[in-house]
Amino acid sequence: MLRSAWLIASPWALSAPGPDGGFDAIASANTGARFAVPGVEWMEFRVIGGP
Secondary structure, three states: OHHHHHHHEEOOEEOOOOOOOOEEEEEEHHHOOEEOOOOOOEEEEEEOOOO
16 A cells, blocks of 8 residues: 555655554645645545454
8 A cells, every 4th residue: 555655645644553553644745745646735545454
């Protein structure tokens, strides 16, 4: 998942893992992220942990 995300933008800010092992990630042009997709300035995704 993270390898694919780095092809779209970098760097990503990752949250600490939750109790289920899931985490959130955000990339924002305001904080210096660069995007491979023209016009995109902000992205977020969530990984839901589980068994």
